[in-house]
Amino acid sequence: MASIFSIFSIFKRLYTAYHPPRRESNAEDNGNVKGVKWGILGAANIAPAALIIPAKAHPEVEVYAVAARDLNKATAFAKKHGIPKAYEGYQKLLDDPNIEVIYNPLPNGLHFEWTMKALAAGKHVLLEKPSSNTAEETRQMFEFAESKNLILLEAFHYRFHPATQRTKEIVTSGELGPIKNIKASLMIPFNWSDDDIRYHYDLGGGALMDLGCYTISCLRYLVGLNPSEVVSATSELHRPKSSSHTAHKDKVDRKTLAVFAFPNDVTGTIEVDLSMPYRFIPPFPRVTAIVECESGSLEILNFVNPTIYHSITVTKRDGKKTITRTEKVYKPSDAGLDWKGEDWWLTYTYQLAAFMDKLKGRRPPVWVEKEDSVANMEWIDKVYEKVRLSIMPCPPTSV
Ligand SMILES: NC(=O)C1=CN([C@@H]2O[C@H](COP(=O)(O)OP(=O)(O)OC[C@H]3O[C@@H](n4cnc5c(N)ncnc54)[C@H](OP(=O)(O)O)[C@@H]3O)[C@@H](O)[C@H]2O)C=CC1
Numbered sequence: 591m592a593s594i595f596s597i598f599s600i601f602k603r604l605y606t607a608y609h610p611p612r613r614e615s616n617a618e619d620n621g622n623v624k625g626v627k628w629g630i631l632g633a634a635n636i637a638p639a640a641l642i643i644p645a646k647a648h649p650e651v652e653v654y655a656v657a658a659r660d661l662n663k664a665t666a667f668a669k670k671h672g673i674p675k676a677y678e679g680y681q682k683l684l685d686d687p688n689i690e691v692i693y694n695p696l697p698n699g700l701h702f703e704w705t706m707k708a709l710a711a712g713k714h715v716l717l718e719k720p721s722s723n724t725a726e727e728t729r730q731m732f733e734f735a736e737s738k739n740l741i742l743l744e745a746f747h748y749r750f751h752p753a754t755q756r757t758k759e760i761v762t763s764g765e766l767g768p769i770k771n772i773k774a775s776l777m778i779p780f781n782w783s784d785d786d787i788r789y790h791y792d793l794g795g796g797a798l799m800d801l802g803c804y805t806i807s808c809l810r811y812l813v814g815l816n817p818s819e820v821v822s823a824t825s826e827l828h829r830p831k832s833s834s835h836t837a838h839k840d841k842v843d844r845k846t847l848a849v850f851a852f853p854n855d856v857t858g859t860i861e862v863d864l865s866m867p868y869r870f871i872p873p874f875p876r877v878t879a880i881v882e883c884e885s886g887s888l889e890i891l892n893f894v895n896p897t898i899y900h901s902i903t904v905t906k907r908d909g910k911k912t913i914t915r916t917e918k919v920y921k922p923s924d925a926g927l928d929w930k931g932e933d934w935w936l937t938y939t940y941q942l943a944a945f946m947d948k949l950k951g952r953r954p955p956v957w958v959e960k961e962d963s964v965a966n967m968e969w970i971d972k973v974y975e976k977v978r979l980s981i982m983p984c985p986p987t988s989v
C-alpha cells in the first residue's frame with residue numbers, strides 16, 4: 591500500500607513539475623504576464639525543461655524569443671512553446687533590444703563564442719554546463735561579465751535543490767566525522783545517435799564534458815575544497831555505430847573513470863558513462879554520490895535530478911552499533927529551509943528563481959560563483975590531460 595502511495599506521489603509530483611500552475615498575473619498585464627524578456631539560443635532539447643516550463647510558474651519571466659540556425663525550426667519551436675518571436679540566426683536574437691537575458695543551451699563547443707557575444711550585446715546569461723571547452727575560456731567569460739556588470743551563471747541546477755543543500759549540511763555538520771572518501775557516479779544507458787552533440791569532438795563532446803562536469807562539481811562541493819591532484823584517469827572512447835562517422839572515431843570519451851587526491855587525505859572518484867553497454871535489458875542508470883566519513887557514510891541517490899525521486903541514506907557507526915536513516919527533501923521545509931519552493935519544483939525551477947533573485951537585486955539562497963565554474967573546468971582539463979585525450983578544442987576568441 592505504501593509503495594502504491596509513493597508511486598502515485600512520484601507521478602503527481604512529476605505531472606505538476608511539467609504542467610505547473612500558471613503564475614499569477616496582474617491587472618495591468620491583461621492576463622499576460624510581462625516579465626523580464628528572455629531569449630533562447632537554439633531550439634535545444636533541454637530548453638523546455640530547463641527554462642520554458644519553469645518560466646510558466648515564475649511571475650517575473652517571459653520567454654520572449656528563440657533563435658535557430660534555420661527559421662522554420664525556430665518558428666515551429668516558438669509555436670509549440672507559445673514563444674512570441676522566432677529568429678533565424680543567433681545574432682539577430684542578440685540584437686533585439688527588448689531581450690535582457692539569454693539562455694545559452696548550445697553545444698558545449700559553442701558556449702564560449704555565443705556567451706561572449708551575448709555579453710557584448712549587454713545581456714545577462716544563463717549558460718548550460720559545462721561552461722565552455724577550457725578553464726581559460728570560462729575565466730575570460732566571467733571576467734567579461736564582471737567588467738560589464740552582467741550576470742553569468744553556469745546552469746548547475748542540481749545545486750539549487752533543497753535535497754542537495756541538505757546533503758551538504760549533513761556532510762559538513764560533523765555528525766559523521768571528517769570525510770575520508772567520496773565517489774560520484776553518473777552512468778546512463780542511453781542509446782545516443784552518432785550525430786548527437788555529445789559525440790562531436792568539435793562541439794565539445796565526451797562523457798567527461800557532459801556528465802563528468804556534474805560529478806566533479808559534486809565532489810568539489812561536498813568536500814568543500816578543490817582536489818590537489820588527478821591520481822589516475824582512464825577512458826573508453828566512443829566507437830561510432832556507423833562507418834560514415836569515422837570523423838568522430840576515437841576522439842571523445844564515452845566513459846571515464848578518474849581518481850582525485852584532495853587535501854587532508856581525502857580521496858575522490860568519479861565514474862561517468864554516456865551509454866552503458868548492455869545486451870537486451872538496459873541497466874538501471876547509476877546516479878549516486880557516496881560520502882564515506884570517519885564514523886559513518888551518506889549516499890544520495892539521484893543527486894542530479896532529485897525532484898523525480900531521491901533518497902539520502904545516512905549510516906552512523908557508534909561503537910558496535912550501526913544506525914541507518916533515510917531522508918527525503920522534496921521541498922525546502924523538509925530540510926527546515928525558509929525558501930520558496932514546492933515538492934514539484936524542478937531543480938531548474940529553483941535555478942530560475944535564484945537567477946531572477948540576483949537580477950532583481952534580491953539575495954538568492956544558492957549561487958554558483960565564478961571561481962567555482964573556473965575550478966570545475968580546470969579539473970576537467972586536468973583529467974583530460976591525464977587520460978591524454980587532448981582537451982577540447984578552443985573556438986576563436988574574438989567577438
Ligand atoms: N541542465 C541539464 O539538465 C542539461 C543540460 N544540457 C546541456 O545543454 C546543452 C544542449 O544540450 P541538448 O539540449 O541536449 O542539445 P541539442 O542536441 O538539442 O542541441 C542544442 C542546440 O545546438 C544547436 N547547434 C548549433 N550548432 C550546432 C551544430 N553544429 N550541431 C548540432 N547542434 C548545433 C542546435 O540549434 P538550432 O536549433 O539552431 O539548430 C540545437 O538546438 C549542452 O551544453 C548540454 O550539456 C543538456 C541536457 C540536460
Ligand SMILES: O=C1OC[C@@H](O)[C@H](O)[C@H]1O
Nearest residue numbers: 719778788800801864894
Ligand atoms: O542532466 C543530464 O543528463 C543527461 C546528459 O546527457 C545531459 O547532458 C545532462 O545535462
